[in-house]
Amino acid sequence: MAKDSETNDFVQWRHAPASQWKFCPLCGQPLSAHEWDGKERRYCQHCGFVYWERALPAAAVLVYEPRQQQIVLVTRRYPPAVGGLTLPGGGVEFGESVAQAAIREVKEETGLDVVLDRQFGTWSTPTNETIISFFLGHPVGGSLRAGTDAADAQYFSLAQAPSLVFSLHDRVLQLFRTEMRMAFHLPTDGQGS
Structure with missing residues (x-):
């Protein structure tokens, strides 16, 4: 099996910023904006998933x-x-x-x-x-x-x-x-x- 470095020109290891998350990774439903702790976060009204951006x-x-x-x-x-x-x-x-x-x-x-x-x-x-x-x-x-x-x-x-x-x-x-x-x-x- 070929190594990743041989098959890919670039390996992305960072996660996407919140603004790019359109669908819930748990249930697939659309995400919406919801404010928690004074900051807008991506939220799934269907299953309750919240995208908490962390370092x-x-x-x-x-x-x-x-x-x-x-x-x-x-x-x-x-x-x-x-x-x-x-x-x-x-x-x-x-x-x-x-x-x-x-x-x-x-x-x-x-x-x-x-x-x-x-x-x-x-x-x-x-x-x-x-x-x-x-x-x-x-x-x-x-x-x-x-x-x-x-x-x-x-x-x-x-x-x-x-x-x-x-x-x-x-x-x-x-x-x-x-x-x-x-x-x-x-x-x-x-x-x-």
Whole structure:
């Protein structure tokens, strides 16, 4: 069976905004507008379904190899930002914890098995559509290779890693660089904040 990346030019993982929901996903009846808590929401008068727009949970990992002082970055295969560098990560699937999603996404995108050392922080994306929990982890197995939704996966020197395509990922990388400089009393290299 062909992989999704081979059969589709683009894999859409976001849900549609409320304005695009015309029919109830439970019973198929038309949706109407109804106000709850001061906000208009899509509502099914037949079965009571309400479309509650919520931010999507996601996880990303700063995969750090401490002996070489390197970090793993992936090149995006799909929109948005095709060809841009990011930290490995993606959406939390139903039935898995945020930590499980982080480990799975690293494996899918990089081929590496990782252990999560700690949670680095949780932030909303600039549009507030996604809430991302960032973890610090280190590789314990596997082989570095691009997975199904990454065009490439590589180690980069932490000190010289390029800017990342998503501002939140880039900010988290800068925070990690600052933390490492403070912990090890390293000089600034002009790359970080």
